[in-house]
Amino acid sequence: MEQNRSTLQALDSPGQGTTLYAYEGGPVRNGLLAAMALQLAGDTDAAPVLVIDWDLASPSLNGYFGPPPDGADDDCPPGLVDYAGALLGELRRRRIARDDGGDGVADALLDAVDWRPYVQRVDGRRPLYLMRAGRFDDDYVERAGRLDWVALFDACPALLRRFAARLAGHFRHVLVASGAGRSSSVSACTVLVPDRLVGLFTPAPGSIEGLEGVVRRAIDYRCTHEDEQRPLLVYPIACAADGARSDTGQRWRRGDPAQGLAGYQPRLEALLRSSYGVGWLRLESWFDEVQLPVSEAVAIAGPGRAALAHPASCLMTWFAQGSFPWQPLAEVRLRSALARARAQEGWAAAVLQASCLARLAELCQQEGRGNEARELLRESLLLRCAELGEDHPDTRAAHAALAALDLAGGRLDDARQRYELLAQRGMSTLGGEHPETLAARSGLASVLGRKGERERALALHEQVVATCERLWGDAHPATLDSLEGLAATLDSQHEKDRTRVLFERVLGGRRQLQGAEHEDTLRCGQRLGQLLGEMGELGNARRLLEAVLRVRERYDGAYALPTLSARDALAQILAAQGDMAAVRSLRSAPAPVREAEAGAGHTDEHHAIDSLQQQCAQLKALIDQDSRLEARALADSMRRSVQWLSVALPLRQRVAAMIEQVYLREGDKDAALALNKDLVSSLEGALVRARREELSVLR
Structure with missing residues (x-):
């Protein structure tokens, strides 16, 4: 040894x-x-x-x-039993009390009984x-059985850790x-x-x-x-x-x-x-x-x-690198490549590092970790600005990705600032009809719509759409992207008929151009399905969302975030149709995930209603406290939930009255009117469906 x-x-x-x-x-x-x-x-x-x-x-x-x-030099070397026995013997010889068994005493014992002779x-x-x-001699079994780990720990709790x-x-x-x-x-x-x-x-x-x-x-x-x-x-x-x-x-x-x-x-x-x-x-x-x-x-x-x-x-x-088991394989490999790039020096290593950070941010965003993705994108952007300059295409791409992430995360002021910067630089260096410039202007229009600047947002959207149609025609990806942005802004303004027409046009174009199973097609299909549900066309909404879910499960897996989102959207439609058996069947597979996220034991069909009841209590408290900004944000988030037919009439009336009260206190009569129109539309859709079902039964 x-x-x-x-x-x-x-x-x-x-x-x-x-x-x-x-x-x-x-x-x-x-x-x-x-x-x-x-x-x-x-x-x-x-x-x-x-x-x-x-x-x-x-x-x-x-x-x-x-x-x-x-x-x-030893055909039958000692091992752990012998080493632990030697430590116990040294403890007994020193007569150490439990209260004295700290790190110092443990280190002294380990100094006295060296571990090296027991390693081969x-x-x-x-x-x-x-x-x-x-x-492994004749006495091994007896010595192993006699070894008292409890006594070893009681005598010196820090010993095994040290x-x-x-x-x-x-x-x-x-x-x-x-x-x-x-x-x-x-x-x-x-x-x-x-x-x-x-x-x-x-x-x-x-x-x-x-x-x-x-x-x-x-x-x-x-x-x-x-x-x-x-x-x-x-x-x-x-x-x-x-x-x-x-x-x-x-x-x-x-x-x-x-x-x-x-x-x-x-x-x-x-x-x-x-x-x-x-x-x-x-x-x-x-x-x-x-x-x-x-x-x-x-x-x-x-x-x-x-x-x-x-x-x-x-x-x-x-x-090897201490990654968590819940990190996807692609992320683990990217982080490994990033670590290697960080260990190198020079311009090429910095550019590679920025690329790894950007790809890692995209992956984190897909996993629903928006804050982490934002920090990674910010670091990538700083590196690209320093190494490539502000006018490099990769730097502009990083600005655009960060702006889109800010928009999705509700950081509207940051998103507006970045989109305005991208649009200005695009106009000066690339021209007003360059795809990057048009994409930045479309993103800016979406931000303006979210901030309530309706007229300016719609005007900017329509300018971008007209330019794209003139340059590339109706079926170009840029045209479809601009139309979908306009549709989303109209949806936020509660112009559902125009929104539906645009979403149907975009969905048809994406199916023809990109295929029925492309990510952009699925996203647009789910948006349209949810819109149809809000408009009371539950049968069409169900068929569309079922198709989206089938593709999601086949390509993304049953437990991916996009699949869970599509499944929840379909479950809301099924609940509105009163098909609770289908709701239970649909949600049976990912139930453990959902329960763990919610931390509650509600049954599937009542979970959304219980959540709405809790939000109702929160909204009442905010109204009583005169917290207008918080009340408006919560009221906006409750608008869709209150329209579903699975909500009991007394709860629906109470929540709708409170949301309308919030809007009227702010003087926003348009929002109050749109709320009532949405409620009437959902009820009319239910009546039409009930009449059709009655006629089919009579036949």
């Missing part, structure tokens, strides 16, 4: 400790750990990696690394080291194989030791419950003990007989509401949301990429780790 003393020098920065836990234990955990260790130890920085076999009841990890390299190098080419479970920190000072990664089930030994290496926890689970009864219990105990302990305020990064990994092939119908992953089965993905998403305090996260990309095949890893030695080399490589994509 003298070789270890000379080569294991302290690192410039501490490494990471990771515990791999499986409720059943077994070869899959060991095979994955061995594959991870070999990949980490083979990294270009040649930083040492340590593996610890903490599964004292079933030690077998040493079999995954073969015989020690030539020159090893197991790879002649890679800096890979192993701490066995113990010396032990892990000391190892992290010499190894870039410390990988620990935990025991199975629940025990004081398992708690020691899952609660006190790790910075990261890789939890493996199977379809077997108690497996996922065991993982949930380990995660909760670890986080609860750290949250309730001042000295243990350390983050814990959790990576849950599904293990089936043939990996993802064993769950072709995805009943295990997604669940089966008809059978009352909860899928593991929504369960673990709820666990991580509560553990990290994150309001929205999805493990879609994570579980798409990381699946472990149990049948290919049942061997004790080499074949097991070789079979799991590819799954381990997928895991390493997130693990």
Whole structure:
């Protein structure tokens, strides 16, 4: 072991400790750990990696690394049991009281009992080291059974934490194989030791419950003990007989509401949301990429780790840079590329960094993380301004993307300033008929419409539309974009008939030009479907939104944000038709996600109504307090909800009267009149539909 003393020098920065836990234990955990260790130890920085076999009841990890390299001076080296026993002996010799077991005492004990003699190098080419479970002699079982982890913790609570920190000072990664089930030994290496926890689970009864219990105990302990305020990064990994092939119908992953089965993905998403305090996260990309095949890893030695080399490589994509499992694979790769660009110097590296930031911002926006996307875009814009100049196309594109994000996020003053700047510079450098100039003017018109400058907004929209039609014709993407912007502004002004005509024209043009399943076509289709619902044409709205939802589910997945938005829009139409069975069926798949977001236990058909009742109480309080700005904002947000026919008549009348009161107090008679027209239109649509249904029954 003298070789270890000379080569294991302290690192410039501490490494990471990771515990791999499986409720059943077994070869899959060991095979994955061995594959991870070999990949980490083979990294270009040649930083040492340590593996610890903490599964004292079933030690077998040493079999995954073969015989020690030539020159090893001990055929049966000591290990964790022997080291922990030596620490207990030193504690008893010093007679340390629990109150004295702080960091200083723990460090003194670790100085007295050196860990190096208990570590063995197991790879002649890679800096890979192993701490066995113990010396496998005739007394091992007795010594392992006699080891009292509770007594060790009671005597010096900081000891295991400081032990892990000391190892992290010499190894870039410390990988620990935990025991199975629940025990004081398992708690020691899952609660006190790790910075990261890789939890493996199977379809077997108690497996996922065991993982949930380990995660909760670890986080609860750290949250309730001042000295243990350390983050814990959790990576849950599904293990089936043939990996993802064993769950072709995805009943295990997604669940089966008809059978009352909860899928593991929504369960673990709820666990991580509560553990990290994150309001929205999805493990879609994570579980798409990381699946472990149990049948290919049942061997004790080499074949097991070789079979799991590819799954381990997928895991390493997130693990290597400490990414969260809910970050999509594309985002993880972009952040890795961004980190490499930041590490370089020069003009080319700065331009690449700006490009990575812009693409990352687009991805964050798709994930619904608008604030993060805005900060990334701002950083990208600063780099492009400094390196490329204000007039470069990439710089203008960054300005336009940031303006669109500000508009979508309701930061109208910022959006107006950017669109005005883009329009002015476009007029002076590109010309008034350049596509960028026209797009900036169209965006500015949308901002003006949102700010209440109706006449100027509509005039600017119509100028842009006329120019696009003259230059490129009716079916050009720029023409369709400008028409859709005009339609959205008219919709905000409650001119629904004109809005409908424009949306139908845009939708037809996009279907012909871009295809029925293009993102722009789907967005326009959903807008038109929601508009038709507000106008009382529920049958047409239902057919259109059903088509949008089918495409969303096929291309984006059932749990993507655009899919959830389309599903909610369709559910409102179904509720307005009184088809509650269809509402329940529609919402059964993503129910765990919705309940976790809302944090409430309302049934699906009453959730929107309960929300409207709460908003009604809030609006009344704002009116009583004479908080006019806040009352107007809330009243505007309630306008659509009050029109749905699933809202009971007394509640509808009460909410409509309060919204009208807010408008009249501000002297906005047009808004009050538009509200009443919308209510009448929705009721007329319901009467027409009821008459048609009555006639069909009589026939």
